[in-house]
Amino acid sequence: MTTLTVNGKRHEVDADIRTSLLDALREHLALTGTKKGCDHGQCGACTVLVNGRRINSCLTLAVMHENDEITTIEGLGQPENLHPMQESFLHEDGYQCGYCTPGQIVSAVGMLGEFKDGWASHASGDLEGKLDLSDAEISERMSGNICRCSAYPNIVNAIRKASETKETA
């Protein structure tokens, strides 16, 4: 048995030692909001937050996360109680088929945290100085989340708008 803490709730999971965190969420805990697009770290559809940082849940095993706080899309908000980032994706039409969307949204929340903590990116002018959340910064930092519907312009708009509301940051 593995104990996982997901969205503030503890779960006992009877999973194979080989079960990825992604499959534990989807097949054992019925948390299917986290999507499987490639199962090997190439698409970002499976993005979750582990202790506040974004990771690809397909690239890590469930048994490695006994003492971690895991946040999935379901933990950010629900249809009647949307997180500001979800709200922003909804209004800006930052999705089409919706399959990459939970990963995009969780990734965006994690990305803003990295940004706030001063992590530079390839698009940053300066590795040490003050960062500016330009469209180029957002695009660069979100390039680990593929959207084949290609909602990128609206994804960038959604993240920019959400970053301007207090609750998200």
Added chain:
Amino acid sequence: MNTHVMDKPVGRTRLDDRTQDIIGKPLDRYEGALKVTGTAPYSHEHLQGEDVAYGFLVLSSIGKGKVTSIDTSAAMEIEGVLSVVEGDNIPRASAEPMSDGHKMANGGVFHYGQPIAFVVAKTFEIARQAAHLVKAAYEEEEGRFKLSDEKGRARISDGGVMESDTKRGDFEKAFEKAEVQYDETFTTPSQSASAMEPHATVAKWDGDQLTIWSSGQLVSSNTTQIATGVGIEESQIHFICPYIGGGFGSKLGIGPEAVLAALAAKKVGKPVKVALTRQQVYQATSRRSEAIQRIRIGCTKEGRITAIAHENWLANSEGNDFFEPAGVSTVFLYAGEDRLVTHRVAQTDVLMTSAVRAPGEAVGLLALENAMDELAEKLGLDPIEFRKINEPDKNPQDDTPFSSRKLLECYEEGAKRFGWTDRPEKPGARREGDWLIGYGMAAGSRKNMIVPSSADVELTADGRLTIRSSMTDIGTGTYTILSQIAAEVLGLPIDRVDVELGDSRLPSGSGSGGSFGANSAGSSVYVACEDLIAQLAKRLDVDPESLTLKDGFAIAGNRQVPIGEIAGGQTLLASGSIKPGETAENTHQASYGAHFCEVGVNAVTGEARVRRLLTVAAAGRIFNEKTAKSQCYGGQIWGIGGALMEDLVVDARSGMIVNHNLAEYHVPVNADIQNLEVVLLDEHDPYGSPLAGKGIGELALAGVGAAVTNAIYNACGARVRDYPMTLDKIIAGMTV
């Protein structure tokens, strides 16, 4: 059932009156809250908490030959393995779109990575492990893996979405006589739809009744395909797919896993879940054909086209007749008396080819629109001017009138907004540091059609309406636009309209494909609403025309009644169907657009970056400005991908698709994209459908890639006729 056959142009309708003023509005998506919270269920996500088994496909490791034996003993020894399905009746790949069923392997191997067995186990992990222990022995044969080698054996096919040949006059003679001649051959690569949701199925039996949750764009024919494969009646199948994680043509025919899941579920006595791995999606579903395209254009010194030809060589696997209709736009886009468009299909032993977003236009317009750019330069004409000279006033192939065509307006509006007059005069003329700057443009067109579609609407006493159809929403916005059409016609506040889709028990919808979904399914909803209005009017004893419907009230003369109360507490039901008719024959229908692109090409590395891209399009009535524009951004980005990176590489020794994953099959990512703009011109096409709309989802892709590569030429002088235009080819072709 109220059926509308599109024999005549539609007159003024309630969509023009806009009493409720909701049609076209940029509303948020109907199902949006479910999608952004991860609560919209996709195919693999059904039967949560039930006792299910997991399936895993075993694929062939040769490209051509026979399976002589399959040894499952090592797999069966693993604890938790329930069964291995093998034998003859295993689908070779996805079913061909609209076909009755899959081509079956029957022991043969028709392409590398063809399904040969299906392992079912208690858990996903066990199924995956066991699948790797299944050992097949083969009798290998020499395969044909390269289109260029097979070109000489290519044949006419009658299984395409257009005639393989269209001819007018005597092209060869006219071309020979032309004052100016252009003759070049282009090659475009195979591509993969690469939808983010892998093909996935959950299959469950109750007695002899089968419930299938699977990703299919066309519910009706997908149900038929499963019935054929499993060997049961369609009436025994309940097919459900409320949400599809992208299709782009790859889910028009049902994937190979659906039949196997159903057969396996029967065998093991419990539901079976299966999703293809990402590599299996590339190797075992379908792909866009590579193409060899020869373009010849003859014209006068002044630039009037007299002769135009587009000859195409495409690939498909044995028994599959589809061909990528790469010449589809050349049939009608430009004037010219003598014309020739041909398609020849060569058999190869590579995964079958099928429709991928904008089949035909996506790759055909790369060649045609590059040719137009090259020829304009040769003639000393501005590319827009050259196109204007050759704008036909009727279909140049058969003289039918265009139902609507605003291509000239698209050029003009686009040139103005983009600042076309500021175009660098010649390659190398504008440089910013290491970056060479260029502008390019291209025209785009997409054939328009509707297909039969049906829907029901139900009005309850509380004044709520429910729309029901087996139509699908693959991210195109169907839920939302159907609710907008009904709300406008019936004068209902939008939050009183519900939509149920993607279920084979509902009236048969058109499904999603070929940009026909919105108009076909939308028209059936429109027709059903008209029928409902007739019922309401009859009960109120007035003419339907004199009935005003607004904000949930029916207003006739000095009476105003809540619409739900008219039937005295009863529920009212109405059905509608649409069928294509004479307008499809006596008018030529297409959507049109013009694309304008600015690129920067790095003079040192050859890297090309799209700096801005503008599409001006006219596609009939727009039902929701927001979702329509999102479709267009998507199309533009696919166009950029097709120009610069997408290339499905087949190993010429084995037929294996080498770059079968999202890291090596390059699709555009967020950082590849900046400054996209889409402008939709006001247009109504009364011949297209009762909604006066035309297709849009694929138009915005048609021609984009050529605008990008024409801009690359303008920047640095590189003409590359072998797509995609990667930096190695750009560097080699640079003239500045």
